[in-house]
Amino acid sequence: xxxxxxxxxxxxxxxxxxxxxxxxxxxxxxxxxxxxxxxxxxxxxxxxxxxxxxxxxxxxxxxxxxxxxxxxxxxxxxxxxxxxxxxxxxxxxxxxxxxxxxxxxxxxxxxxxxxxxxxxxxxxxxxxxxxxxxxxxxxxxxxxxxxxxxxxxxxxxxxxxxxxxxxxxxxxxxxxxxxxxxxxxxxxxxxxxxxxxxxxxxxxxxxxxxxxxxxxxxxxxxxxxxxxxxxxxxxxxxxxxxxxxxxxxxxxxxxxxxxxxxxxxxxxxxxxxxxxxxxxxxxxxxxxxxxxxxxxxxxxxxxxxxxxxxxxxxxxxxxxxxxxxxxxxxxxxxxxxxxxxxxxxxxxxxxxxxxxxxxxxxxxxxxxxxxxxxxxxxxxxxxxxxxxxxxxxxxxxxxxxxxxxxxxxxxxxxxxxxxxxxxxxxxxxxxxxxxxxxxxxxxxxxxxxxxxxxxxx
Numbered sequence: 001x002x003x004x005x006x007x008x009x010x011x012x013x014x015x016x017x018x019x020x021x022x023x024x025x026x027x028x029x030x031x032x033x034x035x036x037x038x039x040x041x042x043x044x045x046x047x048x049x050x051x052x053x054x055x056x057x058x059x060x061x062x063x064x065x066x067x068x069x070x071x072x073x074x075x076x077x078x079x080x081x082x083x084x085x086x087x088x089x090x091x092x093x094x095x096x097x098x099x100x101x102x103x104x105x106x107x108x109x110x111x112x113x114x115x116x117x118x119x120x121x122x123x124x125x126x127x128x129x130x131x132x133x134x135x136x137x138x139x140x141x142x143x144x145x146x147x148x149x150x151x152x153x154x155x156x157x158x159x160x161x162x163x164x165x166x167x168x169x170x171x172x173x174x175x176x177x178x179x180x181x182x183x184x185x186x187x188x189x190x191x192x193x194x195x196x197x198x199x200x201x202x203x204x205x206x207x208x209x210x211x212x213x214x215x216x217x218x219x220x221x222x223x224x225x226x227x228x229x230x231x232x233x234x235x236x237x238x239x240x241x242x243x244x245x246x247x248x249x250x251x252x253x254x255x256x257x258x259x260x261x262x263x264x265x266x267x268x269x270x271x272x273x274x275x276x277x278x279x280x281x282x283x284x285x286x287x288x289x290x291x292x293x294x295x296x297x298x299x300x301x302x303x304x305x306x307x308x309x310x311x312x313x314x315x316x317x318x319x320x321x322x323x324x325x326x327x328x329x330x331x332x333x334x335x336x337x338x339x340x341x342x343x344x345x346x347x348x349x350x351x352x353x354x355x356x357x358x359x360x361x362x363x364x365x366x367x368x369x370x371x372x373x374x375x376x377x378x379x380x381x382x383x384x385x386x387x388x389x390x391x392x393x394x395x396x397x398x399x400x401x402x403x404x405x406x407x408x409x410x411x412x413x414x415x416x417x418x419x420x421x422x423x424x425x426x427x428x429x430x431x432x433x434x435x436x437x438x439x440x441x442x443x444x445x446x447x448x449x450x451x452x453x454x455x456x457x
Contacts, residue, residue: 041112053210123146261383302352317347
């Protein structure tokens with residue numbers, strides 16, 4: 001088989017990783033072996049339906065995690081002294097059940113049903129490389145990093161590996177990306193893998209030691225990372241800070257803070273960070289207090305950004321539109337609900353959005369806006385529902401620290417939902433709009449190319 005790219009998602013013993021010169025898993029493994037059981041349990045333990053840790057100095061630890069359908073997952077520690085010379089494969093389901101009963105004594109423990117049984121040995125390792133020298137072969141998930149499963153990070157982190165790489169590969173296969181784009185995969189995800197191992201080392205040790213205080217403290221210190229909101233990328237061609245980013249929460253390489261807005265077209269309140277579906281496009285949010293007062297800025301940006309003769313973004317849109325015409329995305333079952341055509345009317349590469357934070361709906365009509373925004377009616381928002389926000393803040397206040405007078409702002413969000421770059425301008429004039437276009441062109445020229453040639457499909 002001949003292919004342009006290979007992605008190895010083939011687990012901790014990855015053959016793809018072994019084919020990459022110099023990609024070695026580096027780290028350590030413990031002597032502890034753990035058994036895992038999913039099933040319906042009969043017990044007089046009073047906290048079965050709460051996440052609980054039971055520690056026995058002699059027998060080891062059990063982690064109890066309630067699941068759906070009256071199921072419970074148990075992680076059972078199998079200390080070296082308790083299993084003798086038995087290998088991992090010799091530690092049967094019955095042996096693990098018996099060990100769990102000993103750890104939980106004097107509470108009785110029986111299984112009505114068992115849906116799944118497994119064993120694992122904790123290995124905390126990160127591969128020295130996530131790609132080959134030619135940036136053609138990649139590894140994701142357990143092929144690139146392994147750790148304990150106790151903080152529910154394995155599948156979550158692995159899916160984020162794949163998502164980080166997938167949208168970049170899409171642009172590379174379509175010949176719309178420079179090599180610098182794919183190079184950011186290892187730069188971004190290997191750092192996160194190392195952060196995960198550092199967290200997991202402390203978490204697993206506190207768990208094995210039965211130190212509930214240390215376990216709780218470690219969890220609280222890392223709750224943003226565990227939830228995914230604290231997974232942050234360093235500066236690179238995709239994540240570019242500027243000299244005027246406002247005083248809000250948004251920073252390049254971070255996920256946007258959840259915020260509430262009203263969709264203009266149907267008056268529905270929505271979470272702005274989730275409203276535009278993930279279609280492999282960059283989202284370009286334009287912020288202003290009054291779209292009529294900022295018409296010079298909006299007209300200039302919207303016209304030049306969508307004109308192949310006036311901007312790099314315009315040429316990129318033309319190249320992307322041609323590529324997607326030749327090779328459209330595969331239809332998904334949920335497309336009839338998502339309605340992707342609402343977000344691709346202007347460009348297959350950029351989704352344009354307007355957030356109005358000062359003027360009421362009665363102050364302007366969609367037809368008053370530049371052509372690109374008229375064609376993007378589903379992504380015109382009113383920032384008028386601060387009372388529904390958990391902080392009682394408007395989106396513009398959360399994201400940018402607010403806008404004064406005729407200030408305008410642009411926020412670029414990557415296809416994977418991370419902030420790429422942002423900047424605030426002192427006024428909504430044509431001159432500021434031209435400056436904004438030069439700035440955006442410079443940003444996208446760092447990792448995209450309109451010299452497409454023949455696509456790789």
